[in-house]
Amino acid sequence: VDRADKTLVRQLVLPLRTADLAELLELLRPDERQDLVEMLGTDFNPEVLSELDESVRDHVIELLDPKDLAAALTEMDSDDAVYLLEDMDEAEQRLILDQLPASERAALEQSLDYPEYSAGRLMQRELVAVPPHWDVGQTLDYLREAEELPHEFYEIFVVDPAYKPVGTVPLSRVTRSKRPVLISEIMETEQTLIPVEMDQEEVALQFTKYDLISAAVVDEGGRLVGVVTVDDIVEVISEEAAEDIRLLAGLGEESISDSVLQTSRSRVPWLMVNLVTATLAAAVIALFDATIEKMVALAVLMPIVASMGGNAGTQTMTVTVRALATRDLVHFNARRTIAREFFVGVLNGMIFALILGGLSALLFGNEWLGAVFAGAIMINLVVASLTGILIPLGLDKLGADPAVSSAVFVTTMTDVVGFFSFLGLAALILFY
């Protein structure tokens, strides 16, 4: 972006689709970003905001006039408006909400009252609902005349007089039916209703499982209050998967557009935890310093025991965390899966005990050292398999997110058991 050539920049940027403009804003340096937003002035389309990373979005919001922002919010479907508002601090929220007409302000405030990451935050209030006794013709006429409909919709919800959903009709079925056909004849009565407090991860699982395009959201009384659409779910699925990946690697909320300080701050806590657990493992080694002094080969081989265990444990843990997240691992098959992991640990333990025990016996010309090494590998791979499944299962049972803390426990366990079993066996067998 060259400051000099304002007209050229505007010519290039204005025809971009909102998602492309968002991508451009994320790639720019903060000062370039400011220049661009200022150059666009009132031509800046605030819809771009909902496509931006959080740190970039905060920056761009600061550059805009609250009045323009409020005007833009009234144009959006309510889910997009809530999405923008929920990340602002309270003062900013107030500033913008106060610019809105009373009815819209009340609706948005109510949405913001639902807990974060709930269906209530995700849903839009604009939807199409008709009674079952209407026919297709009445429905089409209503769609043509009504004012306050969503920008786009894919299904029509059928409600009883108490506004409780009784069925759903895909819009394509409406268009394929003749005008006199009753809605109650073509509606699906088998529907997936989303309670307004349901966690978004659970909502996404429902969408994935039943291949939904949109779903009715109901309040505690069972009345229809909104609709969640699949485009928001696509977002949720990407975010939740990315979150699991980040958590397993010990990362906080972090994006590629964060600054050095933000990034450092998000990574230090995990490194601090790792410092403690690594120190614990070192303390185990220190217990056996006299043994190591007698045979330095032990110091050479011991990291291999810990590392093989750590990797095997991470494999099992990753499978378990994912299976818990997708509900493929439930109470019903837990015991069978634990047994399977145990046998996988025994089998892989034997394979690598044979290989590594044999190699080390040959290399160091000491079959007792080989036996100790093999025994430690065997023990550690079995322990790795068991902790890899039991720790996430236990955390899940306690109501904790297994993705957050499993990795620490598993690798601490495999380090400690690895060093202890190897050096302990060595002290017992080689020097006793």
Added chain:
Amino acid sequence: VDRADKTLVRQLVLPLRTADLAELLELLRPDERQDLVEMLGTDFNPEVLSELDESVRDHVIELLDPKDLAAALTEMDSDDAVYLLEDMDEAEQRLILDQLPASERAALEQSLDYPEYSAGRLMQRELVAVPPHWDVGQTLDYLREAEELPHEFYEIFVVDPAYKPVGTVPLSRVTRSKRPVLISEIMETEQTLIPVEMDQEEVALQFTKYDLISAAVVDEGGRLVGVVTVDDIVEVISEEAAEDIRLLAGLGEESISDSVLQTSRSRVPWLMVNLVTATLAAAVIALFDATIEKMVALAVLMPIVASMGGNAGTQTMTVTVRALATRDLVHFNARRTIAREFFVGVLNGMIFALILGGLSALLFGNEWLGAVFAGAIMINLVVASLTGILIPLGLDKLGADPAVSSAVFVTTMTDVVGFFSFLGLAALILFY
């Protein structure tokens, strides 16, 4: 599942939705699964197949009559049929394809000719296409009369006489317009066309970026050949994210319903790779066995250096792999991001060098040991940051999937550099 009570089981299972029946089949042991499928007999709904895990699906397909399977395929939209066929071996595919009417067989064979994981495999051929000069009334009449339409659809594609897409109309806009309005007046001309060979991961990125519900697929000549819908994309996004998580943890294609042998086989290769790299690290330690013999405290502290580096490297690598997958990291911002990682490495290196150097100097009463430890931590955290970003970037540039192999390179690097810098500095400073 109790074999005795066939009628009761049928009463419980038959009203289940297909996704729920699929979940039940996945949870059952193989022998129970066989009993259930046999009990259901001809009432078994083959649509369930497309919801099953691969290993369970293979098992259930074996239990079914190829004739019933072929009959079920003709009822499905073509994308679901292809999804079922593509995982079978060639003999099974032939057996079933031969039961189909010639026209359907040809269409399915053509779909199977597209490369795996391409848009061509993902798309369905059934779609709604109209010319731009039609009006809304003509379109609605066509929708009511036409026979070969998809089960559900959300958008209508507008094509020119050469069958090239010229626009898209959301179905809701058709229903909201009056009958005399021309399609060309209400269509969106800004559309996302998917080339038939595009990789499914790239297709999913397009859907996420532009919030699409469906998108037209075009052949090399630019003609409309099919449509990809968002429900398939939801599947792809979940799969691709799960794949990245699996690959980063060194896992093959593996699901919770696999057997002990299948699981062991999927995990051994990575453990084998880890064996080689751990041995490399051990060889570095062996270089310094004389140094360790002089001071066993080195053996106690050295795993901390390696482990801190490994964790810091994994953090950077995970962020980088994700950013490459979501196209947040591209050529344009690569250099800036590398610089940022370098500074994060320096900053975190200083923090942990100070903490660990200070503690170890106090604990062992040897400030030179503390200095060596601090220096090694500093070096290894900077190296970890740099390899954590440069290795995935390099693999990506070479056309390899950075999720597959980054982890090996990064942890090998941090182990080797960790041990070498710590023991090397110790040999130089403490004993020279």
